[in-house]
Structure formats: C-alpha cells, structure tokens
Amino acid sequence: MRREQIVEAAQAAFAEHGYAGASTKDIARRSGLTEGLLYHYYPSKAALLRAVVTRKSSFVGDALVTLDRSGARPVAAVILELGLGLSRQLRSEKALVGVLIGEAQTNLELYELHGAMTDEVVGRLAVRRRGAQREQPDDHSSGPPERSRARIVAGSHGVCRTRWR
Numbered sequence: 414m415r416r417e418q419i420v421e422a423a424q425a426a427f428a429e430h431g432y433a434g435a436s437t438k439d440i441a442r443r444s445g446l447t448e449g450l451l452y453h454y455y456p457s458k459a460a461l462l463r464a465v466v467t468r469k470s471s472f473v474g475d476a477l478v479t480l481d482r483s484g485a486r487p488v489a490a491v492i493l494e495l496g497l498g499l500s501r502q503l504r505s506e507k508a509l510v511g512v513l514i515g516e517a518q519t520n521l522e523l524y525e526l527h528g529a530m531t532d533e534v535v536g537r538l539a540v541r542r543r544g545a546q547r548e549q550p551d552d553h554s555s556g557p558p559e560r561s562r563a564r565i566v567a568g569s570h571g572v573c574r575t576r577w578r
Contacts, residue, residue, distance in 0.1 A: 419444045419454055420468055423461040428509040432462060432516050432523055459522055466513075466530060472502035473530045480537040488542050495538070 422443035426435035437458055441451040455461045468474050475498045483491045503510055517523040 415444075415446075416454055416464070419446070419451065419461070420464045423455075424465045424509060427462065427465060428506075428512060431512045432458070433520060437461070459526065462513075462523070463526060465509075466526070471506070472499050473534060475502065476534045477537065480534070480541060483541055488538075491541060492538070495534075 419440065423435070423440045426440050426443060429435070430439070435458070437451055438448050440458075440461060441448040444451065455464060465471065466473050467477075476495050479491065479494050479498060513523060514527070517527050
C-alpha cells in the first residue's frame with residue numbers, strides 16, 4: 414500500500430516537474446513520508462522512476478503482462494495488442510511520457526532506462542516469436558528473432574532521439 418502511494422506521488426511529481434525537476438523531498442512530502450523513509454522504500458530517484466514506468470498500469474507493465482499471458486495466441490495478435498496498449502498509454506499519460514522521452518535526450522540515466530525497458534519488452538517478444546517459429550517452421554518472416562529485436566530496439570531509440578531532440 415505504501416509503495417503504491419509513493420509511486421503515485423512520484424508519477425505526479427515527474428509529470429508536473431519532469432525527472433530532473435522533481436525532487437525526492439517533494440515526492441516524500443506528496444507521499445506523507447520523510448525523505449529518509451522514502452529512501453527506505455526506494456534507494457534513488459532512478460529506482461522511483463523505474464517503479465513508475467514498470468507498474469502494472471504503465472505501458473511497460475501492461476506489455477509485460479500481455480506477453481506473459483499471450484499463451485498460444487499468434488504473434489501478430491500479441492503485437493497488435495501491444496500497439497493498442499501503447500496507444501492507450503500515450504493518450505492517458507501524455508504529460509509524463511512527453512516529459513520523460515524529452516528528458517531522455519539530455520539525461521543519460523533516463524536514456525539508459527528507456528533502453529533497458531525497450532530491451533525487456535522486445536526481448537520477451539523475441540522469445541515469444543522464437544517459440545512461434547519453432548511451432549511453424551515454414552514461417553517466412555524477416556529473419557531470426559535476434560535480428561528483429563535489434564531492428565525494433567534500434568528503431569525505438571532512433572525515433573526517440575530523432576523526434577525529441
């Protein structure tokens with residue numbers, strides 16, 4: 414319960430002030446905690462950000478749940494669901510997403526976090542796709558999953574860097 418309150422407070426602070434402008438003191442105040450107690454739950458502001466973007470009601474959290482529950486569904490259907498989830502998240506959290514993607518262009522820590530999140534989602538998708546290819550060996554896709562993963566990750570980073578610079 415307390416972690417949820419902290420994450421909600423961090424999300425509000427990041428959306429309002431950006432990552433660089435949000436302080437752990439403000440997040441603690443919004444959570445009703447002292448700054449020292451906040452650090453008991455989350456050792457750094459970066460850890461708070463990771464908690465915000467990976468919680469179940471975020472795109473990364475939703476994507477990981479979608480991938481974990483994809484079962485035997487066709488990979489194309491899973492990708493479509495991921496895309497729709499991203500679209501929903503961009504609409505519902507546009508202030509936070511805009512600030513974080515924008516700041517990722519000048520903040521190495523945020524850029525690396527974006528890369529790690531992308532790698533995690535795309536890596537799980539590649540594993541899912543690899544499993545589907547084993548089941549359907551006649552699949553004439555665009556190459557091995559590792560190559561697709563690399564293209565998606567590179568494209569994600571490129572779009573982020575080009576669009577928001």
